[in-house]
Amino acid sequence: MPDRDAALETIQRELTAFARRARHKAAQMHPDLSLVTYSMxxxxxxxxxxxxxxxxxYFMLDKSTVSRxxxxxxxxxxxxxxxxxxxxxxxxxxxxxxxxxxxxxxxxQRRLAFTARFDDWPDEDVARFAGYLARYGAAD
Incomplete structure (x- = not known):
């Protein structure tokens, strides 16, 4: 179980960092858009x-937040x-x-960034990663 616990901790840390980078990138794409408004x-x-x-x-927000x-x-x-x-x-x-x-x-911009980020990954790894992300997202 310790290996699984360590792996889960790494997943949590990396997904949190991913979310922070996504918010930062959203602000770079359009300075007046937050990640939430862009996503909407x-x-x-x-x-x-x-x-x-x-x-x-869809976003599990109250109507007043969405209205703003x-x-x-x-x-x-x-x-x-x-x-x-x-x-x-x-x-x-x-x-x-x-x-x-x-x-x-x-x-x-996202397509170019992802292309560059995965440039040195073998196609099989990219496909496997995509499958894992889809599987993770399907749980919701």
């Missing part, structure tokens, strides 16, 4: 639009609201053209 904008794009309640549920983040994205011109065709009382959030550009630029 990315999810809205991925889903082709969604409601603020969907963001709250959505308002910040709107003020930056990165997100728009439109009437929900399935519920006229609700609103769908969609990335604006500027929001799509920010996301595309960030995706390219």
């Amino acid at each position: 904008l990315d999810l809205v794009k991925e889903r082709g639009g969604c409601r603020a309640a969907d963001l709250a549920a 983040q959505v308002t910040a994205l709107e003020r930056l011109g990165l997100l728009t609201r439109e009437a929900d065709p399935d519920d006229q009382r609700g609103q769908l959030l969609r990335p604006s053209d500027a929001g799509l550009r920010v996301l595309a630029e960030a995706a390219e």
Whole structure:
């Protein structure tokens, strides 16, 4: 068990460091976007639009927190609201053209960074690591 405990401690430490680097990188990509607002904008794009309640549920945040983040994205011109065709009382959030550009630029920066980070890894190791990350994420 000591080897497993040490491995779990290393995993926890490395994932914490990964999260800190992700927050730092998000600030570098767009100085006005936090990792949370960037992640929300990315999810809205991925889903082709969604409601603020969907963001709250996905990120396990209260609605007031999501409302502040959505308002910040709107003020930056990165997100728009439109009437929900399935519920006229609700609103769908969609990335604006500027929001799509920010996301595309960030995706390219991430692709380049990951390509460089794994450049000296054998393809099998990269595939194995990807599988492990997918398996870890699937637990949620």
